[in-house]
Amino acid sequence: MSQKDQLASTLGQRIRELRRKRKMTLIELSKHTDVAQATLSRMETGTMVGTVESHQKIAETLGVSLAQLYEGIDKRYSQTKHLPAAQERKVTAKTDQMKCELLTHEISKKKITPLLVSLSGYGKSEIEQLERGVEKFIFVLDGSLKVILDKEEYNLGCEDTLYFDASIPHHLVNPAPKQARLLMTVSPSKI
16 A cells, blocks of 8 residues: 555545544535535545645534644654663574574564674574565674675675675675674565
8 A cells, every 4th residue: 555545544534533423424524614525435435635725624624623633644653663772672583603683573564674683703694595675784783794695705894784685595604703793684574
């Protein structure tokens, strides 16, 4: 569903909810607002958004401000998720040599999966190959890292980055005795 379709659907549901709360029919709302009944119907079903002018008339007729009519439509704030450092993180993969911790909640609703990867000294990950269209980004926080992408090798130090297509077979190797820590993101979300 496109962002415009989602906006139309959410706004339409809000108008219908307020109209029904006031025990008003579409015909009555149309008469009070001078907005065609068919237009109001399409707005309520989410097939059209309408204009700010029509929204203002609808809000006034339903006894709410325009801000109240739009309340809850902007989902950006409700999608913000904070995970304090003190809160336990979900471990998505763990071996003797590597641990991956999920850095957010509800990954099925996310477009990006952020992970904290810890790789023990001289440790390595399993070879991984994700489906086409999945991308990875790595930022080395501590230590050093060798990323092997099929036949290519990339040596990364602290604060180095690598962005690649995760459908290429790849794995991580820590070439040093000190633990390596890295921020890895996967997009779209695939865990």
